[in-house]
Amino acid sequence: xxxxxxxxxxxxxxxxxxxxxxxxxxxxxxxxxxxxxxxxxxxxxxxxxxxxxxxxxxxxxxxxxxxxxxxxxxxxxxxxxxxxxxxxxxxxxxxxxxxxxxxxxxxxxxxxxxxxxxxxxxxxxxxxxxxxxxxxxxxxxxxxxxxxxxxxxxxxxxxxxxxxxxxxxxxxxxxxxxxxxxxxxxxxxxxxxxxxxxxxxxxxxxxxxxxxxxxxxxxxxxxxxxxxxxxxxxxxxxxxxxxxxxxxxxxxxxxxxxxxxxxxxxxxxxxxxxxxxxxxxxxxxxxxxxxxxxxxxxxxxxxxxxxxxxxxxxxxxxxxxxxxxxxxxxxxxxxxxxxxxxxxxxxxxxxxxxxxxxxxxxxxxxxxxxxxxxx
Ligand SMILES: Cc1cc2nc3c(=O)[nH]c(=O)nc-3n(C[C@H](O)[C@H](O)[C@H](O)COP(=O)(O)OP(=O)(O)OC[C@H]3O[C@@H](n4cnc5c(N)ncnc54)[C@H](O)[C@@H]3O)c2cc1C
Numbered sequence: 001x002x003x004x005x006x007x008x009x010x011x012x013x014x015x016x017x018x019x020x021x022x023x024x025x026x027x028x029x030x031x032x033x034x035x036x037x038x039x040x041x042x043x044x045x046x047x048x049x050x051x052x053x054x055x056x057x058x059x060x061x062x063x064x065x066x067x068x069x070x071x072x073x074x075x076x077x078x079x080x081x082x083x084x085x086x087x088x089x090x091x092x093x094x095x096x097x098x099x100x101x102x103x104x105x106x107x108x109x110x111x112x113x114x115x116x117x118x119x120x121x122x123x124x125x126x127x128x129x130x131x132x133x134x135x136x137x138x139x140x141x142x143x144x145x146x147x148x149x150x151x152x153x154x155x156x157x158x159x160x161x162x163x164x165x166x167x168x169x170x171x172x173x174x175x176x177x178x179x180x181x182x183x184x185x186x187x188x189x190x191x192x193x194x195x196x197x198x199x200x201x202x203x204x205x206x207x208x209x210x211x212x213x214x215x216x217x218x219x220x221x222x223x224x225x226x227x228x229x230x231x232x233x234x235x236x237x238x239x240x241x242x243x244x245x246x247x248x249x250x251x252x253x254x255x256x257x258x259x260x261x262x263x264x265x266x267x268x269x270x271x272x273x274x275x276x277x278x279x280x281x282x283x284x285x286x287x288x289x290x291x292x293x294x295x296x297x298x299x300x301x302x303x304x305x306x307x308x309x310x311x312x313x314x315x316x317x318x319x320x321x322x323x324x325x326x327x328x329x330x331x332x333x334x335x336x337x338x339x340x341x342x343x344x345x346x347x348x349x350x351x352x353x354x355x356x357x358x359x360x361x362x363x364x365x366x367x368x369x370x371x372x373x374x375x
Pocket of ligand 1 (some may be wrong): 067091119124145178277
């Protein structure tokens with residue numbers, strides 16, 4: 001983790017990577033390449049390739065309440081383990097040694113799913129020990145950010161052990177990874193010393209729920225989602241995330257999101273309610289899993305055919321960043337010569353959906369941020 005509070009990949013001084021490893025990195029690192037390698041479903045504009053788009057939630061009330069949104073991601077994991085569809089899940093939870101940090105591990109006990117519910121708005125690197133992790137079982141489902149899933153899915157095309165063992169890729173919509181320093185800032189605002197904290201949850205316990213923390217003396221504090229994500233965490237995300245070509249989990253079999261109710265101006269209504277996920281099924285493996293999880297009562301469907309335009313009202317930010325992706329990327333390329341590979345044609349089609357003046361503004365804004373070192 002660097003001084004800005006972000007996990008950064010680095011090569012230890014004096015070590016030269018073997019050529020095949022360098023090639024694997026160049027192919028799968030999501031800072032370089034996020035071109036999807038699977039082509040299921042049909043193209044649904046800014047939402048990418050889809051087999052179905054629905055809203056729903058975990059049928060288990062406890063998972064629904066404790067989940068970040070409606071617990072759908074957790075319900076899918078529970079279904080997979082309880083029905084022997086995979087031996088284990090690899091996912092992120094809070095580090096047992098330091099509740100402020102994310103830790104990754106594999107687990108096979110379905111009761112463990114509930115402990116891992118909720119979003120962790122802090123740096124996570126669920127692939128850091130993936131080759132060691134997958135030695136432990138024969139089949140897995142992987143849960144991670146869209147960039148993690150992209151990296152793993154692409155790496156699996158090169159590494160047979162990954163291809164054979166990772167059976168399902170699950171993800172969520174992601175607006176970016178906040179710095180670890182943002183967590184400390186949030187705790188400071190909540191009136192806790194971050195070195196004294198024994199438990200921390202960013203979300204969950206309702207929808208959107210509260211950020212809640214407790215210190216060694218038993219002092220409990222909480223902060224609304226609007227104040228935690230809206231005013232602190234969401235303002236301190238990694239530069240790469242600001243130009244992310246895929247915040248909507250296009251490489252996953254199933255991607256879950258918040259089915260926010262938004263007002264006329266697109267502001268989400270953060271009044272507490274029972275959580276509802278938007279659920280994007282992207283592959284035939286995902287479609288089969290989703291169908292079976294619904295059939296066997298793990299997930300309850302609310303709207304069985306959510307339209308892309310309604311999802312756009314629920315997730316205006318994700319739709320917007322797809323439309324300006326080309327422009328932001330072009331500005332980065334022109335100012336510093338870097339770019340991330342993604343599918344250009346769909347991005348161009350998305351770009352013509354907004355006023356050209358927006359593109360001018362985005363180009364200038366991104367250029368300014370690059371030159372100021374903020375991106
Ligand atoms: C960094 C970040 C940004 C997000 N941005 C958006 C957004 O733009 N739009 C939106 O709708 N929702 C966003 N979310 C929330 C996420 O979409 C919801 O978690 C999603 O609706 C799934 O809800 P759920 O109730 O089904 O999840 P749960 O059933 O609560 O399951 C959550 C799963 O996410 C995993 N997880 C949590 N934090 C991390 C992490 N840091 N890294 C890897 N895995 C993690 C957990 O292991 C768990 O398996 C974000 C979450 C994160 C962590």
